[in-house]
Amino acid sequence: MNLLKKTFLKLGIRNKNARRTNELNQLYKFLGIDNGANKDTLSEATYFSCLKVLSESVGKLPLKILKHTDKNGVFTVRDHALYTVLHDRPNPYMTASTFWSTVEFNRNHYGNAYVWIQGAGDNLSLWILPSTDVQVWYDDGKILSAQPDVYYIYTGGGKTFKFGSEEILHFRTSNTFDGLMGVPIQDQLKTTLTGAVKSQKLLEKMYESGFTAKAVLQYTGNLNDENVKAFVKGIESYSKGELSEEGIENIIPIPLGSQLTPLNVKLADNQFIEVKQYTALQIASAFGIKPYQIGDYTKSSYASTEIQQLSFYVDTLLYIIKQYEEEITYKLLSHEEIESGLYVKFNVNVILRADLSTQIDTLSKGVAGFIYTPNEARAMLDLESKPGGDKLLGNGASIPVELAGTQYIKTDTSEGEDPKKDAKKEGEEEDNG
Structure with missing residues (x-):
């Protein structure tokens, strides 16, 4: 044990990894499970397929920086220093797709994924730390600071590095005993x-x-x-x-x-065959993967591919990407930027996109209903904007909501006068004129 770890132990700072591992080992022993029986879970086809589905699903979602306007609108902040880092290139060696899919792969397989935030502003870059080389220590005794903080100890290249909670993006699985360390899915499915x-x-x-x-x-x-x-x-x-x-x-x-x-x-x-199929469904269920995504179409009841993707998004991906958005927004944006309306969000439309005919029909209704401008609708189809297309257009029969029903109100007339006779008289005067 190196000097830094000895110092932490002396100060009474708890290692969350060791505590979680000890708790799981005790649980395995109580249940009679051989903790070392499963040495190569990645060789199991269904387990690997589920990791692949989730990692690729997160990797294909573009990550953007958005901002709320004073008029309750939202627009993309493309000129922000972090936009290129999050959307295109987190570091010189990885594209955004590769980076976020790798983070998701580590999050599920190891229970926790760690990303080091290096630099700031225009010089900021993100680096994935090997989950097996990171230990999490919690200073609940307030030894190192006035407030309890989480420290990440990374060991690599024969050296040990200490990072504060603000320097690491920490993504964990949904199953956690303390809200800090996630439980790997392979631990949840040890016997299976x-x-x-x-x-x-x-x-x-x-x-x-x-x-x-x-x-x-x-x-x-x-x-x-x-x-x-x-x-x-x-x-x-x-x-x-x-x-x-x-x-x-x-x-x-x-x-x-x-x-x-x-x-x-x-x-x-x-x-x-039946037992193997049931085992595959158990593994997929733990990941939140639908049976059709691992090639089981025996009980498929979806009306269309679009409904399948919507169900996968709501039941599985929504929690995952919400965790990513909250962690990235809090750690990478300043307090002033968050207060001004800036936030990070995945564009889920790429997986919920319908066929071309449905897209055009939906966008046409959106334009006719004063929801989209023509240029906004064209942008969703990756088409260039056109002059005059930034105005809200719509059905000419539409009226403002505050005027609804006024067409049925009769105009007041003077007492004792017949409106029909007045209209007839005006018509005769125009003919004589």
Whole structure:
């Protein structure tokens, strides 16, 4: 343990990572779960697919800086110093899509993702810290400052670096015991993922053995242990196809007086496919992934792709991107900027976009209903603006809400006069004139 960590322990500052790990280990021990059984969860196809879906979904959403106007409107602040960093290039080596998808991948797999905020203003850049090399320490005893603060200890290249809470963007999973450290999804699915990995290994072994299960070899006579091993090894080399290079593939020679009886294991009898499918649905459910997104269309009940995407956004992505927006807005924008109406927001329209015919019909109604200007509607279709297109247009029959119903109010007339006669008299005077 290095000097910095010794100093923190001496001051009584608690390591949140160690505390969470100890709590989980105690829970596993109580439930009888082997904590070290699952060493390679990424090899499980469904688990990896769910990570891929979530990371790519976040990576494809453009991140923008917006501002509320005095008239309750909103516009994009493209000239802000952070706009290019968030929208295009967080650092010289990563695009925004790669950066945010990597953050999301780490957040789900490790439970927490850490981004170092380097510099400020025009010189600001964002760097992803390896989640396995970061420890979180909490100064709840107010030893280092008057206010309790969270410190992030990063160890890399043989050196240790200490960052305050304002220097790190911390994204965690929705499952957390203390509101600070997120629980990795692989920890939540420890037993489920262990079974899924074992089932995959079973299939691999069956492929290697040519789908030949264990067999009973009966022979006459007495053989010592060494001769039995050599005898069995010879027959097994034939059954596994290890002599295929010599042209021997399908024939297994059995000595006289011997009999080979296979112990067949049928996957159908053990409902292997059904169990594997149920396991896949459990894993997807923990991520908030819909069955159709992992290739299960047996119970698809959505009317259209647009409704599918809307359901995925509301049920799964909304919480995730809201966490990103809140953390980025608080850590990267100053208090004065936030007070002036600045905030960070993902553009979710890219995943909720309908087909071209529906888009045009919707935008046309928006323009006719005084919601969009023609140029605003054209911008949503990636078309250039046109002269005169910045005015609100609409149906000529529309009237302001404060004048609604005035067309049904009769005009007052003088007492004793007949409006119909007056109108007829005016018409005769015009004809004579």
